[in-house]
Structure formats: C-alpha cells, structure tokens
Amino acid sequence: MSVRVRFAPSNTGHLHIGGARTALFNWFFARHHGGTAILRVEDTDRERSTEEYYEAILEAFEWLGIEWDESPYRQSRRMELYKAAAERLLASGAAYRCTCTPEEVEAMRERARAAGKTPRYDGTCRGGPAKPGAPFCVRLLAPDEGETEVEDLLAGPVRFPNAEIDDMVILRTDGTPTYNFCVAVDDVEMKITHVIRGNDHLSNTPKQVLCYEALGYPRPAFAHIPMILGPDRSRLSKRHGATSVLAFRDQGFLAEAMVNCLARLGCSARACTASGNGSIRPGHCSVAGAGAVPSGHRRGAGVGPPLAHLRERLGRQELHP
Numbered sequence: 001m002s003v004r005v006r007f008a009p010s011n012t013g014h015l016h017i018g019g020a021r022t023a024l025f026n027w028f029f030a031r032h033h034g035g036t037a038i039l040r041v042e043d044t045d046r047e048r049s050t051e052e053y054y055e056a057i058l059e060a061f062e063w064l065g066i067e068w069d070e071s072p073y074r075q076s077r078r079m080e081l082y083k084a085a086a087e088r089l090l091a092s093g094a095a096y097r098c099t100c101t102p103e104e105v106e107a108m109r110e111r112a113r114a115a116g117k118t119p120r121y122d123g124t125c126r127g128g129p130a131k132p133g134a135p136f137c138v139r140l141l142a143p144d145e146g147e148t149e150v151e152d153l154l155a156g157p158v159r160f161p162n163a164e165i166d167d168m169v170i171l172r173t174d175g176t177p178t179y180n181f182c183v184a185v186d187d188v189e190m191k192i193t194h195v196i197r198g199n200d201h202l203s204n205t206p207k208q209v210l211c212y213e214a215l216g217y218p219r220p221a222f223a224h225i226p227m228i229l230g231p232d233r234s235r236l237s238k239r240h241g242a243t244s245v246l247a248f249r250d251q252g253f254l255a256e257a258m259v260n261c262l263a264r265l266g267c268s269a270r271a272c273t274a275s276g277n278g279s280i281r282p283g284h285c286s287v288a289g290a291g292a293v294p295s296g297h298r299r300g301a302g303v304g305p306p307l308a309h310l311r312e313r314l315g316r317q318e319l320h321p
C-alpha cells in the first residue's frame with residue numbers, strides 16, 4: 001500500500017500555526033513512507049473563502065519549505081464529482097430524496113428534544129419523498145442501531161452510538177454538496193490512506209465513515225492530533241498573540257526555526273534531546289524518522305516553552321507585536 005495523506009485547509013483565513021503543525025505531520029509521514037502528500041483547499045464556503053487567503057496559504061507553505069506532491073486541489077472546481085457521487089448513492093439506495101422543509105425538520109428535532117432523545121431527522125422520507133415533485137435534498141441513510149467505531153492511532157477506539165447520527169444531508173435543496181460529504185468523496189477519489197488532522201475534527205469522523213462505507217471505500221486510518229494550546233492551556237487563539245504563519249515570517253522569524261518549533265511541540269524536551277533531535281528541518285528530521293506521529297503528541301501541545309526557546313534563539317525580547 002502506498003501512503004497517501006492530505007492536508008485540507010479552508011481559505012477562510014490565514015494558515016494558522018496549528019494548521020501548519022498538522023500539515024508538517026502529514027508531510028513528514030508521507031516523506032518517511034515514500035508516499036504522497038496532497039494539499040486540498042476546501043473552498044466551498046462562498047461567503048468566507050477568498051482568493052487572497054488561498055494565495056496566502058500557498059505562500060506560507062512556500063516559506064516553510066513544504067512542497068506538496070499533488071496540489072493544490074480546490075473543492076470549488078470539483079462540484080460535478082460530488083453530484084455524481086450523490087447520484088450513485090441514490091441509485092444504490094444508500095441515499096434518498098427528502099422533501100421535508102427546514103421548518104418540518106426543526107419541528108422533528110423539537111419533538112425529539114421534548115421526548116428527551118437526540119434531535120435528529122425522523123426518517124419521514126426514507127420510503128420515498130413525502131411530497132413527490134417538491135424540491136428535495138439528498139440524505140444518506142444512516143443506521144439506527146449499533147455503534148460506529150473509529151480506531152484512532154492516537155486516541156485508540158472511539159465509539160459513536162448510531163442513534164445519535166443523523167441521516168445527514170449530502171446535497172442541499174439547491175444541489176450544492178455539504179462539507180462532510182465533499183471531504184469523504186475527495187478522500188475516496190484521492191485514495192487517501194491516512195487522515196492526520198486536528199482533534200477538533202473527531203466529531204465529523206463518524207459521518208465521514210458512513211460516507212466511505214456507502215461509497216464502497218475501505219476507511220482510511222485516522223490520527224487526530226491535539227490542538228496547540230496557549231501557556232494558559234486554553235486553545236491557541238489571537239488573544240495569545242500572533243497565530244498566522246506569515247505573521248511570524250513578517251516579524252523576522254526563520255522558517256527553519258518555525259518548523260523546528262512546530263515539530264517539537266508536544267514532545268518533551270528530554271525525549272527530543274535523547275533522540276538527538278537538536279534541530280529538525282524538512283528532509284532530515286527525527287519526527288519523520290519515527291514514521292508516525294510520536295506518542296508524546298497525544299497530549300495537548302503547550303506552546304510556551306518552545307516559543308521561549310525560539311525567542312532566545314532569535315534574540316528577541318517580545319514575541320508579540
């Protein structure tokens with residue numbers, strides 16, 4: 001099996017250092033295994049995606065020295081693919097047309113909440129559209145019972161009760177595909193073998209797994225890595241100072257130092273030193289040498305010590321502008 005991984009940012013903002021770290025792990029993993037690293041820009045949010053951010057993401061990777069083997073794919077140019085996949089699922093019976101209005105669906109959820117159950121679509125149109133000829137969305141038929149289990153390489157087995165998974169909408173009434181469906185179709189089309197991404201995506205995983213199954217694709221291996229945390233252990237955000245990769249560049253940081261710092265976040269300094277990890281640069285790095293996301297990265301990665309180290313190395317008193 002040839003390893004194929006993807007990093008899939010949205011161009012709704014700058015490349016964040018958390019995203020850069022996830023991208024690095026994908027890239028290291030592909031390099032170690034002689035595999036393929038793919039950049040896929042998820043640019044279907046028409047309201048918030050911009051060309052400026054798209055260019056800025058490419059620029060950030062160029063600065064960091066991360067070269068993608070296949071790139072960049074853009075979801076906005078792949079709409080026909082998603083529609084064709086939905087048609088195949090309709091034909092196979094794995095998906096169905098639903099004519100319920102948003103108000104009707106909200107009323108179903110309200111009834112479920114009142115009965116103390118998980119709010120979800122009640123399956124009215126599973127046997128056929130309730131209002132033939134009316135505008136319809138396309139839903140994926142989800143199992144009602146049992147569990148969807150995801151074996152995560154870092155978190156171990158994670159189980160999601162199927163009773164809590166909705167018959168998700170895969171095509172909206174206007175014919176546009178939804179986020180989780182695009183992700184799954186792309187992973188299938190790109191023959192992705194390992195999904196390495198931030199653990200904020202864990203909750204999307206069961207829905208994507210149901211899509212892989214419906215599409216007849218063996219599910220990839222998953223590794224959900226913890227977020228970068230601020231020194232106060234809360235999730236890193238703008239209030240902790242600069243978070244975009246290009247902002248660090250503009251402050252005069254070296255790309256090599258940035259890569260070194262990001263790769264080592266979450267490793268204990270002792271483990272890094274013991275493994276001779278004095279400096280990590282793309283191409284020769286012991287994180288890549290380990291061939292996997294190191295176990296030290298299971299925990300949330302504190303940003304404090306490595307940035308202090310960076311400051312020291314770069315002779316700066318203040319990190320933040």
Ligand SMILES: [Zn+2]
Binds near residue numbers: 098099100123130
């Ligand atoms: Zn319906």
